[in-house]
Amino acid sequence: MKSGFSGGAVVSWLAGVLLVLPVAAIFYTAIGDTDELFTHLMNTVLPTYVGNTLVLVAGVVLLTLIFGLPAAWLMAMCRVPGAALLEWLLILPLAFPGYIVGYIYTDLLDYAGPVQSALRDWFEWSQPQDYWFPDIRTLGGAIVVLSLVLYPYVYLLARMAFIEQSANLLQSARLLKASPWDSFRRISLPLARPAIAVALSLVAMEALGDFGTVSYFAVQTLTTAVYDTWLGYSSLTAAAKISALMLVAIFLLISAERYSRRRQKLFQKDLRRPENMRYPLRGGKKWLALIWCWSLVLFAVGLPLLQLAGYAFDYFLASWTREFRDYTFNSLLVALSAAVISVLIALVTAFYRRVVNRRLSVLPMGMASLGYAVPGTVLAIGVLLCLTTADHWLNDVAGYLGWGRPGLLFSGTLIALVFAFVVRFSAIAVGSVESSLGKVSPSLDMASRTLGYGTAAMLYRVHLPLIRRGCLIGALLVFIESMKELNAALLLRPFNFETLATYVYNFASDERLELAALPAILLVVVGMIPLILVNRSLEQQHL
Amino acid sequence: MSTALKIDRLACNYRKQAVLEDLSLEISSGEIVCLLGASGCGKTTLLKAIAGLLPLDAGTMTINNKVVAGDDVWLPPEQRHIGMIFQDYALFPHLTVRKNIAFGLRHWPKAKVGRQVDRMLELVHLQEFGNRYPHQLSGGQQQRVAIARAMASEPDIILLDEPFSNIDTQVRHDLIRDIRRIFKAQGVTAIFVTHSRDEAFAFSDRMAVMNNGIIEQFGTAAELYFQPRSRFVADFLGKGSYLPVSMQDNGTITTPLGEHATPVRQEFVQGQDLEWLLRPQSLRLRPDAAGKGIIIEQTFMGDSCRYLVELDGYRLTVNSRELLAPGDHVELLVEPHAPVLFETA
Numbered sequence: 001m002k003s004g005f006s007g008g009a010v011v012s013w014l015a016g017v018l019l020v021l022p023v024a025a026i027f028y029t030a031i032g033d034t035d036e037l038f039t040h041l042m043n044t045v046l047p048t049y050v051g052n053t054l055v056l057v058a059g060v061v062l063l064t065l066i067f068g069l070p071a072a073w074l075m076a077m078c079r080v081p082g083a084a085l086l087e088w089l090l091i092l093p094l095a096f097p098g099y100i101v102g103y104i105y106t107d108l109l110d111y112a113g114p115v116q117s118a119l120r121d122w123f124e125w126s127q128p129q130d131y132w133f134p135d136i137r138t139l140g141g142a143i144v145v146l147s148l149v150l151y152p153y154v155y156l157l158a159r160m161a162f163i164e165q166s167a168n169l170l171q172s173a174r175l176l177k178a179s180p181w182d183s184f185r186r187i188s189l190p191l192a193r194p195a196i197a198v199a200l201s202l203v204a205m206e207a208l209g210d211f212g213t214v215s216y217f218a219v220q221t222l223t224t225a226v227y228d229t230w231l232g233y234s235s236l237t238a239a240a241k242i243s244a245l246m247l248v249a250i251f252l253l254i255s256a257e258r259y260s261r262r263r264q265k266l267f268q269k270d271l272r273r274p275e276n277m278r279y280p281l282r283g284g285k286k287w288l289a290l291i292w293c294w295s296l297v298l299f300a301v302g303l304p305l306l307q308l309a310g311y312a313f314d315y316f317l318a319s320w321t322r323e324f325r326d327y328t329f330n331s332l333l334v335a336l337s338a339a340v341i342s343v344l345i346a347l348v349t350a351f352y353r354r355v356v357n358r359r360l361s362v363l364p365m366g367m368a369s370l371g372y373a374v375p376g377t378v379l380a381i382g383v384l385l386c387l388t389t390a391d392h393w394l395n396d397v398a399g400y401l402g403w404g405r406p407g408l409l410f411s412g413t414l415i416a417l418v419f420a421f422v423v424r425f426s427a428i429a430v431g432s433v434e435s436s437l438g439k440v441s442p443s444l445d446m447a448s449r450t451l452g453y454g455t456a457a458m459l460y461r462v463h464l465p466l467i468r469r470g471c472l473i474g475a476l477l478v479f480i481e482s483m484k485e486l487n488a489a490l491l492l493r494p495f496n497f498e499t500l501a502t503y504v505y506n507f508a509s510d511e512r513l514e515l516a517a518l519p520a521i522l523l524v525v526v527g528m529i530p531l532i533l534v535n536r537s538l539e540q541q542h543l
Numbered sequence: 544m545s546t547a548l549k550i551d552r553l554a555c556n557y558r559k560q561a562v563l564e565d566l567s568l569e570i571s572s573g574e575i576v577c578l579l580g581a582s583g584c585g586k587t588t589l590l591k592a593i594a595g596l597l598p599l600d601a602g603t604m605t606i607n608n609k610v611v612a613g614d615d616v617w618l619p620p621e622q623r624h625i626g627m628i629f630q631d632y633a634l635f636p637h638l639t640v641r642k643n644i645a646f647g648l649r650h651w652p653k654a655k656v657g658r659q660v661d662r663m664l665e666l667v668h669l670q671e672f673g674n675r676y677p678h679q680l681s682g683g684q685q686q687r688v689a690i691a692r693a694m695a696s697e698p699d700i701i702l703l704d705e706p707f708s709n710i711d712t713q714v715r716h717d718l719i720r721d722i723r724r725i726f727k728a729q730g731v732t733a734i735f736v737t738h739s740r741d742e743a744f745a746f747s748d749r750m751a752v753m754n755n756g757i758i759e760q761f762g763t764a765a766e767l768y769f770q771p772r773s774r775f776v777a778d779f780l781g782k783g784s785y786l787p788v789s790m791q792d793n794g795t796i797t798t799p800l801g802e803h804a805t806p807v808r809q810e811f812v813q814g815q816d817l818e819w820l821l822r823p824q825s826l827r828l829r830p831d832a833a834g835k836g837i838i839i840e841q842t843f844m845g846d847s848c849r850y851l852v853e854l855d856g857y858r859l860t861v862n863s864r865e866l867l868a869p870g871d872h873v874e875l876l877v878e879p880h881a882p883v884l885f886e887t888a
Contacts, residue, residue, distance in 0.1 A: 441633060443630070443632075443633035444635065446591075446596050446629065447635075448646075449595070449620035450620050450621070451621075452621045452647050453621055454619075454621055465637045466637055
């Protein structure tokens, strides 16, 4: 059957291939080229970096589980006072960039900070040798800080899984005289295991790809190694080799996640738990539960937000600068371009899939979604590899034609930044568009065809209006993620160009975050928007 | 009566599996035809092939004397002038009832569109609902909007895919009667697909019983019910009992219920063992303490009773107005009819 969508097919495949290129380039370079620097690193520091990375990932996974799982179970299964507020306060830490939280705790806990000063006054110590205090700017500190901002993944997905478990199962368990602990251990936990595994693999990927926090704490990991080999030694090849190493780790993590998800069909989805089915909490247990949940909120949201507000109050004029306004505009420009392009790509690939129902037609969509798993720093290397090659070709061709040398048209401009964001975040737009397109019954397509509409007219008159909301949400999420993205921006921003994220990070790493308090608050607030959206849509599903 | 649709030796494959094979069908204009069969028999595939939503692998198809599919010809659905009604109605949720109905009229002059939409709304008795959205209507009302939308552009044929399966049983029969009345009044040619013989009986003029990608038999409901040409058709259309009989040379058959005359049938030879199909309506029973039949089961159905009767070791299903209890003795009589015979399986 003629599809009448051949233009769409070409664009779909083109977009798919283009978005896969950076990853392909990393492997191509990593395998193809030899590099002395990499051998040298391999023999000297790389084993330490790998060790640090492993400890970091394992530590963060463990600690997010300890933070998130009890909170999830309490909120899903027990009657906690003030649950409506607590439920979504517990998600908010995700909005904080780790390096901001790290900076704030360093400020609070280092030798000159209020905590140690107070202790010294109290115990009348006078110098560092008089007492022991943990140093936060270490691998351990990085683990704690990253866990504070990443535990909501575990909390969110585990809570969902607990809520979706059939109330009948738990009622049966109670009739069979299982205590709350019994039914958690023997029913809820095993049933929620796939969801928890998904959450932990997300946490692991975030921890593996984190640059801001570890670099602020001067902890050497593979991510900082990629950054240093490129900016310090200017070796793209060595950077590509380390990146390839990380991609293999990511691949293993994703495989583990897929593997644990294969049993997710077991979940029973519908029954909303009646309020009186929740375990009542009394006396000491109630206070323990409250202290646990509110401590998480206090340490992950409350203190950092208060401290930022304090900086902003004290340094309002100093941080209300022209740079702040210029860089906000820069960020808006880049994020908006990335959002529009991502949604266009999502639309074309999803429509192509819809109209051409062949086994291969789903592929462009998958290719466009691949970048989401790639850490920003790694992706930046891939983008650099592609775009510098493109620049070389362009300059060669231009030189041959006698048009002079256009220079670094791709790799040295905003194009690189937007391209990287599109590669990294298209998956969000594709997911959003795809899921709303999936809700449009296929019989609407057939009805439109029999009513005399060709493919293009049908997509414009029927599908586009119906998935408008999905497009908007997809665009909004890509926009926000692009505003916040630091890792790729640090490597790819053009000379003398800052985004909000790189601007705030630079101040933090110069120990002057106070002077960037306003942009930091803006970053956090912008990051909260998708969390509120997500929580609202979860609640609507369960009404 | 002119021919509205002619299908000649059509074949359709899906992933290299034959779904429809060597299928021919001819439908007159103004006729309502039902494609009846169990799920997976190919009835929906045939409907989609007619609409142009699926490609053909062989055969030709003609709508109102215009070839729409055949050698080197394949018209896409938007050029076939066909209306289609879907199981989920496929109303556009972002458009009002009026805009849904006008959707297929985009090349008409504006004033004419308004008049046509008004006419359609009146036809399906939804005059007050023109500015509502589909989700504000009941299932039956949505169904009527779908019908109005399909009829608005005055297509050559209207196709309906399981149109009544989402409607409550209580209102289904009224709706079927209403729609049949509308179609007949407007002279619409319609083909609809269902797996329910009750819907097929109530809605269609003629029906095609399908099985494994072929049409087993095409005819009126009474023809198919009382004169099925295959056991499949016989069993699909209703309850029946089989008795072993043997063919005599004088055109009679010897049966456990005595000798019966039968028109001479070329396909059976003398002395051949055959099976005789008996519908519950073709049998009559009379309470008789000396009768050979014994009631095994009674099912009360309101206007009559259905009995399972054992006779010489055979079990027969019989309809009767008599009120009898299991264990009662009865005599079985055969209503005069042309016997339906099949080769012994």
